[in-house]
Amino acid sequence: MNFSAANLLLVGILLLNLFFLGTSRIRALIQAAALQGVVLGVMPLLIHGRVDWNTGLIAVATIVLKGSVIPGMLRRALREAQIKREVEPLIGLVPTMLLGALGTLLSIAFASGLPLAPEHQNLLVVPASFSTVLTGFLLLTTRSKAITQAIGYLVLENGIFIFGLLLLEAMPFLVELGVLLDLFVGIFVVSIIIHHINREFASLDTRRLASLKE
Amino acid sequence: MIDIATTLIHITVMLVMPPLLIGVINKTKAWSAGRQGPPLLQLYYDLLRLFRKDMVLSRTTTWVFRAGPVISVTAVLLAGLLAPFGAFDAPLAFDGDLVLFAYLMGLARFFTASAALDTGSAFEGMGAAREVSFASLAEVALFMAFVVLVRLSGSLSLTPMLHAPMTGAFHGLPAAALLLVGVALFVVLLAENARIPIDDPNTHLELTMIHEVMVLDHSGPLFGLVLYGAAVKLLLFSALLLHFALPFTFGEPLLDWALFAVGLLAVAVAVGVVESAMARLSLRHVPSLLIAASVLCAFGFFFTLA
Amino acid sequence: MTPTIWLDLSVAAIVLTASSGVPGLALGRRSGAAQGLASLLVIVGSLLGALAAVAVLAGAAIETRTLPGPLPELSLHLRLDPLAAFFLVPVYLLGVAGTLYGTRYWKQAEHPENGRGLRLCYGMLIAALAGVVLAADGFAFLMAWELMALSAFFLVTTEDDRAEVQQAGWVYLVAAHAGTLALFALFALLWAVSGTLEFRPMTSSAGTQGATSVLFLLALLGFGLKAGIVPLHFWLPAAHADAPSHVSALLSGVLLKMGIYGLLRIFMLLPAPPPGVGMLMIGIGTVSAVYGVVFALGQHDLKRLLAYHSIENIGIIVMGLGLALIGVSAQQPAWVALGLAGCLLHVWNHALFKALLFLAAGSVIHSAGTREIDRLGGLGKPMARTAALFAIGAVAICGLPPLNGFASELLIYVGLFRVNADGASRLWSAAPLAAPLLAMAGALAVACFVKAYGTVFLGPHRSESAARAHEAPSSMLLAMLLLALPCVAIGLLPALAMPALDRVVLDWIRLDSPPPALSELVPWMPIMGMNAALVGSVLAVLLILRSRSRRRVPAQTVTWDCGYVRPTATMAYTASSFAQLLVGLYGWLLRSRSRDATRTELFPPRQHFHTNVPEQVMDLVLAPLWVSFRRALAPLRALQHGRVQHYLMYVLLTLCTLLALLFPIDELLRRFLGW
């Protein structure tokens, strides 16, 4: 029962990935990221089945961080950087979407090559995490604005987090928190740098950051 | 003791006979030109006169200028002790004496040329340059000849090497090789002794001379030494050549010495004939002649391998 | 005495020489005391080391010692055997001579900036050279080898404020490093094949045949680069010409020989080579000999000329080595003995007369202030002693009797002719053809040194600076004398050197039958007699002339020169014109570039004619190769073009590729369809 619900959410995440690649507006991108964060926050409870302190705390922390705090920081960065709200992809949106779709298919195929533990059988976690990681990569490599790359990094982390769900028992609580914390600090530092970039270059277009060569 | 006797004769021949060869050459040339020519013993007279004369030294010169002729004459005479005359053994014969022979000549060349440069005269510089340049090619021919002879005789000393042809043990290819070597040695002789077609000893245009121009500034005894040394050199090379020209012996010492003396004179005549028959090569073409000589010997070497 | 003292002495010598320059660093930039101290240390150390070497050559027992290295696997083994001792002798002799020379030639007071560094590296170099020959395992050898290369580099670049010196040093450094890397491979492979880093003769088992040839090629590359055999000589002329003269003496006198030493040492370890190897070495040697002397003829720079002659002499040495190898493969002890002895004796001789010539050239430069042969001239009068010493070196290097060059070349000639005499028609019966070429090299050397000596020391002064020249100070003359005397001694009495050679040969050779003593192979008695006669009679005649001219004083006048009343220096024959004939003859090889402004108008103004001979391998091969290599790299450099997106793409692609490799594609499709 739970597992199917989990699968449902995972499919939702896959769709969100396609949306990331498809949308042309940064604000929407941030919204979607926040939504994905919330979904991820719910996942542990569903997969873990029962609610205990660890999972509960992790869930809450996830929802708070990924769902509100980090998107908030990104929004602030976006606000103070007086820039066009367009994504400005280096290659068109449609090709990236197609790439993303292809990536999803491949990750499903790839995941099917990896034997799962009995309790995780017929669970879409692995393909979902792969395709999310891939989506993050695509955002990082095909989008030109610093802030969109930050979002890409966030999505990448989400993908890894999804896989982490399989290890709730194995991975001790402390580590999970450490990971979350690192992610948070990472995004925090990133947004600081974004702030400086904006101040120095009066833009977040990383195409200007190409003076260091060879 | 026969050995002592041979040595003494050897030395006397080497010391006394050289100027005569020059005389013969000049006589031959004169006759073929229909002239009377200088007397046969002219060079002896010249030498006596020169040794009696005073020296004139250029202020530019150093000790090298004086040492040059002395060293070269000494070197050539010492080399003469290594060369077998006719059917007789050389006073000194040992493995590797052929190298010493050639290198003593080289020593002589070094100091003759240096002495020439010592005067700071352009002409003598020219002469020295030509001398050392052509010698470097003549040297190749000479050593190629040695290689063939060592190969044939299986010995590393001039005496047995050069006596090998006399044994008459060679037929077919080896004999041909010997013939080639003989021709090559004749060319070397002409080159080493600055004769036509390589050089014209009595041209009167310094620009074209080689050996003569090197000694323009030498005078008196020094000049005498130079002329004498040149003559001795001619005799030595003729002696080498004779082993190919007259490769036989009577086995009777007196006859053999006579044969040798006649042979030397014959060589002189031959040189004279060549000089009157041929014109001087232009300097450009001298190298090719010498290279040709080396190539002949190379052929000889390959004959011996076969 | 205990039989272990000699190696200790050598180690002490290494320590003393290596540390000789250190106290100077503490003392002032202009303090002569530092220089004196350093020189003293070098001399004392060298004397100790030379003592040990001579003792071993005289028959003292071979000693070995193990010093702790960075790791137990890499502990340093030292071995003082006759071969090592033989090479130690010139190292220390030239070390002493060069140091003496340096005290005046490179006065600390005159060179406050680089004097201390120069002395530090000079001592280091002497120590490193000794280390190379004493090393008895691959690691210690490499260590000493590279130290040697580095200190030599610093010595060459002593005057690094001059652009050409920087260039020379750079080319030298690259060549040296390339050689070292080849030796890296050589010793690593040796380790892999023989299972030990120590120098132990390999047992020629089945598997090692292929490895042996690879080892040989690596050795040829690595050591050939150091020895400067053609075509690996490209670094040599510039490096030796642009270093300070007493450094050039050391570099060309002993540093080059380390390449020869390495080859000898390696051939001690490898199993007997096929005859082809020996022939190859003879071929290389002949080519180097002729090439070196021909290029020397084309030079206008006194020191470059000498440097090219080093190539020639290395060629002669390699010919001897090749002869020895043929002997090994043909099981002919006599050939081995003659070839090896010729090779070794020429190592000594070349060290002596080439160092002598470099030092003499240094004195000339020191007093006349130029290296251009055509701007010198007539120095024989103001610098009579230097001129005489140079003459000794010149006659010796031409291999003319009665000096030492003849003795070593005679050994090689006799060896070649012996192959010729008692060789059946086999692969090696072509070897004797090297003899005429060696003779040609000799004759060309005569031409070249008549040119050098005649133009520098004889004739009129060609420039103001030449006219102002003065005799070298006594310490420099003493240093040269130190080298000239052995030249004369070995030349007049070659038999004296034979016992040492016999000992080395006996130790090196690995044949069933022992080699005959050299004195049986070459009759030194008559040769020494001839030498004595030559010297004696020349002196006699000269004395007669002198007494005669005391009685009848010869008239002094100007050079006759076909009637010129007032011959000027410009009328004298220049070195360039002297060599013109031969340079033209070998034009196909030299490709001399001439720049002349031949005018045709009626009253042509002042005109200049200038020729120079480029260093073929460097200018025509390596430099263009490097340029095209860099051009080939250029597109790759575009990979780092500053776009972070693409950087991330690289990561992604790497990841995907590796993962894809994990999953064969058909597998992937099957699963995909199956799913």
Place this chain on the structure above:
Amino acid sequence: MLLIALIALPVLAAGVAMALPSDSWRPHVLPVAAAGHLALTVAALRAPAQDALGGWLALDPLGRLVLLLLSVLFAICAIYAVGYLRYRRELSNRVFVPCLLIFLGMTSLVACSQHLGLLWVGVEATTLTTAPLIYFNRTPRSIEATWKYLLVGSVGIAIALLGSFFLAYASLGQDSSLLFQDLLKRADQMNRSWLHVAFVLLLVGYGTKMGLAPMHTWKPDAYGEAPGVVGALLAGGLTNCAFLALLRVFQVCQAAGEGAYASRLLVFFGLLSIGVAAVFMVGQRDFKRMLAYSSIEHMGILVLGVGLGGLGVLGALLHMLNNGLTKGVLFLSAANIHRAYGSKSIDQVGGAMRRVPLSGSLFLLGFFAITGSPPFGPFVSEFLILSRAFAAHRFAVGASVLVLLLVVFVGMGRTVLAMVQGLPASDSGRTNYRDGLLTGMPIVVSMGLVLLLGLQIPAPLESLLREAAAFLETAR
């Protein structure tokens, strides 16, 4: 306790430094903390093996080695930093100094951590703390460098995290502890395909941090724009932390019997890194970027040595020390030259041996050391690695490495000699920098250490190296 102190001390010092108001006093916290850390390290190395936090922290031979290197290198850099910051009064070091200290703490954490996850957390933390260090100069170029470093580095680390998860999942089943010794114990039951994927991910991830080609792209930018002292710490410290992480993973792979596969990949990436470095070093005009590429080259040599196994491992571990210390020499002296000329392009820099004799000579010596010339340490380690290549009959590998080393030498040497030789160009900018005790002595010390490692490796260190190599080989 000792271990916790090792990590806590620098962090506390960082707090103190943060609290200190004066820019001129703050730097002096560095040497104090460094001295304390060094003392603790020595104590920890002498003390018998111990663990903390239930085995999450412990010092195995590998850890000891890395910790020793870190502590020594940091001590050198700390003293240097005091002198350096005197020349940079115009910039506030309120962030710089604390970040340096936290960096020390986090690297120590990496060295001690025995837990897969904790290790990752440590490495990520070092990444984050170094970002402000690189941005110290506050120039547009330094921002760009920081941005690239941060993005590429974080992505790499993220991949490493995924890899760690995979490794964890591969060993999922019985007692699911992620302590390395448990992983090693359970290695043989691990699931092969998960393990393979895990190794690939970890190799790419930590390889990015190490700077293996083609994930090296951040290195030249970061090293080029960061202050020299930071460059030294990155090249000598951070990269070795990543190397340590990689070693631990490799060890697990070997224990699982997948050593062959892992070694193949390591050798491949080693060669690739050396090659790429060679390509970019030829004709490099910016000497700090040149050093960055040199660092890439040597990371390649490290993994190559490990991949070759046998003596190669010993060589690699030794080379880790040599490279770290030599890089210290190079980066610090290069920084002095940079200070003295106000430029890091060889178009302006020339005749450094005359303008700043000490730094110039040290830079030249460092160059010879890093290119494997005796009597310096790298020669020994490179000789071990290369000999291993031949002993293992990997002739192609050995030969290509040698050729590449020659290219590297030519490329690097051209730049270095152009910098140190000749006369200083008259137009090249004059600055107030002169070699001083604080900016000179540390370099001399580390040069001395490099020399020592080349002549005579101290017995304790040698035994430590052998333990570490054996520890790595046991699983094979």
